[in-house]
Amino acid sequence: MRYTVIGGGVGCARFVSGLREHVRREEPDARIDVVVNTADDWWVSGLRIAPDHDSLLYALAGVNDRERGWGRSGESERVSAELAEWGVAPGWFTLGDLDLGTHIARTAWLRAGATVSDVYARLGARWHLGVTLHPATDDEIDTHVIVDDGRRMHFQEWWVRHRAALPARAFEQEGIDLARPSAGALEAVARADVVLVAPSNPVVSVGPVLAVPGMREAVAASPAPVVGVSGVIGGAVVRGMADACLAAIGVETDAAAVAQHYGARASGGLLDAWMVGLEDAASVARVEALGIATAAVPLWLRDADSSARVARDALALARRARSAGSAGDPDARRV
Amino acid sequence: MRYTVIGGGVGCARFVSGLREHVRREEPDARIDVVVNTADDWWVSGLRIAPDHDSLLYALAGVNDRERGWGRSGESERVSAELAEWGVAPGWFTLGDLDLGTHIARTAWLRAGATVSDVYARLGARWHLGVTLHPATDDEIDTHVIVDDGRRMHFQEWWVRHRAALPARAFEQEGIDLARPSAGALEAVARADVVLVAPSNPVVSVGPVLAVPGMREAVAASPAPVVGVSGVIGGAVVRGMADACLAAIGVETDAAAVAQHYGARASGGLLDAWMVGLEDAASVARVEALGIATAAVPLWLRDADSSARVARDALALARRARSAGSAGDPDARRV
Numbered sequence: 001m002r003y004t005v006i007g008g009g010v011g012c013a014r015f016v017s018g019l020r021e022h023v024r025r026e027e028p029d030a031r032i033d034v035v036v037n038t039a040d041d042w043w044v045s046g047l048r049i050a051p052d053h054d055s056l057l058y059a060l061a062g063v064n065d066r067e068r069g070w071g072r073s074g075e076s077e078r079v080s081a082e083l084a085e086w087g088v089a090p091g092w093f094t095l096g097d098l099d100l101g102t103h104i105a106r107t108a109w110l111r112a113g114a115t116v117s118d119v120y121a122r123l124g125a126r127w128h129l130g131v132t133l134h135p136a137t138d139d140e141i142d143t144h145v146i147v148d149d150g151r152r153m154h155f156q157e158w159w160v161r162h163r164a165a166l167p168a169r170a171f172e173q174e175g176i177d178l179a180r181p182s183a184g185a186l187e188a189v190a191r192a193d194v195v196l197v198a199p200s201n202p203v204v205s206v207g208p209v210l211a212v213p214g215m216r217e218a219v220a221a222s223p224a225p226v227v228g229v230s231g232v233i234g235g236a237v238v239r240g241m242a243d244a245c246l247a248a249i250g251v252e253t254d255a256a257a258v259a260q261h262y263g264a265r266a267s268g269g270l271l272d273a274w275m276v277g278l279e280d281a282a283s284v285a286r287v288e289a290l291g292i293a294t295a296a297v298p299l300w301l302r303d304a305d306s307s308a309r310v311a312r313d314a315l316a317l318a319r320r321a322r323s324a325g326s327a328g329d330p331d332a333r334r335v
Numbered sequence: 336m337r338y339t340v341i342g343g344g345v346g347c348a349r350f351v352s353g354l355r356e357h358v359r360r361e362e363p364d365a366r367i368d369v370v371v372n373t374a375d376d377w378w379v380s381g382l383r384i385a386p387d388h389d390s391l392l393y394a395l396a397g398v399n400d401r402e403r404g405w406g407r408s409g410e411s412e413r414v415s416a417e418l419a420e421w422g423v424a425p426g427w428f429t430l431g432d433l434d435l436g437t438h439i440a441r442t443a444w445l446r447a448g449a450t451v452s453d454v455y456a457r458l459g460a461r462w463h464l465g466v467t468l469h470p471a472t473d474d475e476i477d478t479h480v481i482v483d484d485g486r487r488m489h490f491q492e493w494w495v496r497h498r499a500a501l502p503a504r505a506f507e508q509e510g511i512d513l514a515r516p517s518a519g520a521l522e523a524v525a526r527a528d529v530v531l532v533a534p535s536n537p538v539v540s541v542g543p544v545l546a547v548p549g550m551r552e553a554v555a556a557s558p559a560p561v562v563g564v565s566g567v568i569g570g571a572v573v574r575g576m577a578d579a580c581l582a583a584i585g586v587e588t589d590a591a592a593v594a595q596h597y598g599a600r601a602s603g604g605l606l607d608a609w610m611v612g613l614e615d616a617a618s619v620a621r622v623e624a625l626g627i628a629t630a631a632v633p634l635w636l637r638d639a640d641s642s643a644r645v646a647r648d649a650l651a652l653a654r655r656a657r658s659a660g661s662a663g664d665p666d667a668r669r670v
Contacts, residue, residue: 047439076411078411078433079435082437082439088443108380108381122422
């Protein structure tokens, strides 16, 4: 079996860790690919930073800082203090020393002509991840946020500096119109037995992956069922500030509302199935009514066991969606 | 008075520190400029490194590692270890964390369109140096070494990795033919009251500065006397491995031989005057015979006092050279 996950960042990392754990325990021959959002990558201090990718890389390698929730464990910030002295780093964005090694390597490779896919492969080769990461696109995308007073700022400034507290009016992905999906991303989607949409930020992680021209079409054309996992449980985001992003696009912070935002595949949307937390069991019928197979399960990704269970539940839901309708053939799918 | 020093690296830093000390004590209105060699700058790990400049910067700022002789004091190497893991740094070239801050800033500025002169100005503004540093050129030069077995390697590889132990056949400054002197360097030379050639490596520090097309001519045209300070004392280099460089160009490691290599200004060479150590008093007559005013003085730059004395002696020798001949008019100069 081949499982392809779409997402990025810490929520995705936790879900993929669970999927990897499930595969290790029960399907050792299965393969896991992740199509990773690149739209919150940015240039700072002359270096290319890729937050969604690096969160995945570090977490899957087991070198992430679990307490802080981002970056490397055992991190220090000696270089960052120097960059602040030189005035080349915004004071609100801290680059750890170990983390900087990654950014310097990535930037050196990119400057030497490597693609983002090449960079992913080189970074991924350091540890035994058990998972293959693909950028959604090799082309450069930069997300900017238009805030309510009309100011336009880089997504990272809005997200990190302002903690997403400035009401946002819109997100603009600069460069996305000319971007093309990476070969690895397309192949991972086309050959997937199940496509899983991670409990990542629907607006700035999952959204931009699908907005790369050709990617939404590739997912729609995949014979695999598409199962989404809600990152909203009981009306609140599990982590991060996705609620601020959802508000900006007029979507309620609610598991059913996110499913509706993604849409039923049978109606030209993304999802064959949607998995919500037990806390949202009451909304199952509402999502099912959209034409999306829905299950409410214990959704908290607390540890290896609970995360593996969530992955197993998602795959069971995929089987249910597959048997209910012939994926890839919307007319044959149950509504 | 305006004193312009030509050189780069630690030997230059010690001499300039002494000159600055002398100026502070006895000529508080005097100005010091340094025209710095850029030919051993290089790209490593995607970052632009400028060893001759940074040695000067750190030493003049008082943040240099005096015991080790290079880099920042209180240095650590966390990022460097990561770069080695990523395979983007040669194992033989260590980049300290604090030092990396400088390289990241420099690279970011250069990538954003700053000139090397701009970078010098920004780096120099952090501390009160009391000295203005100018790159010999804003154009990129890379020095390669041809070793006896015919291999060609970057100067830093030869210098740092092989500790200059592979006999060298030639040094090639890639890009130097198309380089032009920086505006700051030209101005510092043209307006100097005394031009001082630092006790830097004659082959790979002083040599490339003068080899930038137009620079040797600018020094020759300067009305100021040109006084060189020997970096060879008693037949040995004071520090570093300049002897290996001198051997490659067929010059003996000898104070008089270096003076002869630089040549008398009256005969189309560089020097009006040459200052050697007491250890080389016997060679004074030989250098004088070349048409170069020569003095033997205590030349070891041990501390603030001894370094200031060396600077004072060099300036006294400049006055002697100036009174002996009308600088800038070779015909009027004593031979």
